[in-house]
Amino acid sequence: MIRLLLADDQALVRGALAALLGLERDLEVVAEVGRGDEVVDAVGAARPDVVLLDVEMPGLDGISVAERLRAAHPEVRVLMVTTFGRPGYLRRAIDAGASGFVVKDTPARELADAVRRVHLGLRVIDPALATESLTTGASPLTAREREVLAAAAGGATVAVLARRLHLSEGTVRNHLSAAIGKTGTSTRAEAVRQAERLGWL
The missing domain is CATH 1.10.10.10 (Winged helix-like DNA-binding domain superfamily/Winged helix DNA-binding domain)
Incomplete structure (x- = not known):
């Protein structure tokens, strides 16, 4: 069983993700949080295998959360699941330690497969976003x-x-x-x- 923590500030989205992923026999949602600054403590308490993070959350953004998780809980895999499919977010999330990056309109079966692949240590990136990121390049800003x-x-x-x-x-x-x-x-x-x-x- 793969244990999941969902972090998204929209309760409706969080609930829908929990319901969809909960239908999978090998996935179990063990915790949900609505703020970025609650994630690290929740991971310590719930001990998930994979954390699904939104990018834009109150308290602390998902990319900063990914960095903190890498330092505090390096054994936990991070999958970014966001509405905001921006190429700069993708690059920054991967640099912060995320193993995957998908958008919220990903079909449920593909999202479940992305969770499984991230859990196995593989990298999962939305193909359209990966292409755009390569075209746009890295942020030139210091x-x-x-x-x-x-x-x-x-x-x-x-x-x-x-x-x-x-x-x-x-x-x-x-x-x-x-x-x-x-x-x-x-x-x-x-x-x-x-x-x-x-x-x-």
């Missing part, structure tokens, strides 16, 4: 550029961003300018939108 661009998403001024990030205003402008150039956009708002669309933030 960690600092990503941090500054993410902070700029709320529309704060350079002065406010500089104080918040403990950087000089000139450094913030340089990072924003670099991010705008690397995303092929004209403004920081466009750069934020493009980076979010590609899963780079």
Whole structure:
């Protein structure tokens, strides 16, 4: 029996996944959580073999959760199951230690097979997303550029961003300018939108 933990902030989606996967004779859902910051403790308590993680959750995003699971519970396999099939998310999730990445409209039988394959130590990636990821390439943003661009998403001024990030205003402008150039956009708002669309933030 393969023990599963489901982490998704949408109760309806979580319940549907639990019901579908529970129909499989070799799969058992042993825990469900609705927040990213609850996953590591829940894994410690429930001891699942595979964790199905959404990318966007309150408390902590799924990619950050995958990193923490790799450190705290390296024996547990992670399968990202998300609505947001963005190529940047895929690359970041794999780098964080996820063994698989599928989208939520994957047929139930294929999802169950993905769980089994991940449990065996294989890598499972949505084919369309894998193709798009190869075409798009890796994020060109540095960690600092990503941090500054993410902070700029709320529309704060350079002065406010500089104080918040403990950087000089000139450094913030340089990072924003670099991010705008690397995303092929004209403004920081466009750069934020493009980076979010590609899963780079």
